[in-house]
Amino acid sequence: MSGNRFNAFKDYGVGIGLRIPHYEHIFAHKPGVDWFEIISENYMVDGGRPLQMLDRIMENYRVVQHGVSMYFGSAQAPDREHLRRLNSLVKRTNTPWLSDHLCWGSVDGTYSHDLLPLPYTWEAVEKTAARIREVRDFVEIPVAVENVSSYAEFVDSEMTEWEFLNEVVERADCGILLDVNNIYVSSVNHDFTPMDYVNAIPAERVAQIHIAGHTRYEKYILDTHDHPVIDPVWQLYARAIERCGPTPTLLEWDDRIPSFEEVWAEARKAERYLEPVKKHKAVEHEEEKQLAEVAQ
């Protein structure tokens, strides 16, 4: 797969989130997963079993770090201890890029441990972009921001979510972790056309794609990561791949976690969409090469 500067030009294929219930299976069977995504905060500890397990995984697999509490959109400065621990883990894992969410979740040192939505305002654009740059400069690797699922909109918003995302990544000069399930969830919750979102993002900045399942309630959808991916989300994924080219893709499954085989089989469905695009890109590449030779 072709990479870009936001994923350190890595050609990672399909991966899944590393979860404790699967450790035993992974160590016993060494399944052919291309890469694992780890939740950084689970391993930002001083010692013990979490780090031992991570080291064992890294003997056989590539890992990429994904955070849940850097809160790029929080108005106040990042916690220095958090940054220090994150950087220490980055050195340990050699993650080629780092991702976290386009959201906020802490204020005055109190943490919600939730991915709270931002108002789509120019003030939030500037502050969020500044914080992303600060984190990237600290960890010295590419950073990608993930669009979140949201259940509320703010009266103060001045633009659409995808306009907000585009402004932030442009000012921060960072990558995007495009979560197509989150786009779908928010599109239902906020009545927009999800394909408009996928069509609007700067394809050249997409470092990684997330796919996942969700739970539909009577009046809204909740991003629960506890079901297979539904067809409308696969359609968004197909379009994203069409626009971005083959991109590192990861299935998230965080609750009511089924067997490793079931999760991995669900993730591998992404290959149906990736393979044709990869072949098409390969043909394009070959044709360009031949044209160049003829020109010479």
Added chain:
Amino acid sequence: MTMPLEELQRTMCAAVMQPLTADEDMQPRDTTGRWSGRAMDEVASGFIAPNDRLTAFERLEIYNRQYWFRIQSAFHEDFPALRAVVGSDRFEALMNAYLAQHPSRSFTLRNLGSKLCDWLAENPGYAGRRLTLALDVARVEWAYIEAFDSAERRSLNDEEVAAVNGDSRLALQPHLQLLALSYPADDLVLDMHQREQRETSEAGTRPELEDEEESTPIRLRKRPTWLAVHRSDFSVYYKRLSAPEYRVLTTLREGKTLAEALDAGFTGSRLSATTQLSRVREWFAAWAQLGWICIPE
């Protein structure tokens, strides 16, 4: 007029962290005093937009519920034995009161219960008639968390152990937790902690807490117990200590010399000097084998 980002975040944070009603709904009126008891639908409408299916109140309520469900779930995972000791209903009240006073101040939920033991001692009413046992169990469960993933430093090698004398100041492994208890609460906690699984995720779902069967804890008799909770080969273990051994270790941890620690350990002891020396040798052999002793930083 647009609300500044920081003010909006303070406002939403206060609303999201407001305790839920007994039916797990958002409070109809402000109970924090931040909005002088105003109706929460007015408060929500001040910054949240409605849609054709949900009012501003209902949209904010989704986050209010998610916040509480998530931290309650983490707290349940950390203190299953405490829940068994005080009972489910009392535990819910204890948990909600504690979390309302001590919301997370860390990027990780791992530290959520860090103030619980002190808080419970200051708020004994939440533990009911079994306060002393509840406190002991909470201490053991928190010690387990600390022992599980705290740092491990290089321990003294044989040569360094041989060179130790009365003037030596020694450090203990950061993961080693020392407890003086009124009950052998480790027996109860060990019985309850059949499975430890704590992991941060993005899933915003309510765990099936209400479906859990209430566990009956084993019965304990009051008996002074000195306990080391420590890690070996990445697993957490409980090791009973004698009272003098506990006093020596805690005095060493305070940064005193070995001679001072031994004095503290054997204060009031009727053991002969020879027996005391023999005990110290046994302890040191065990501590060295477990890798508990380090050079101070």
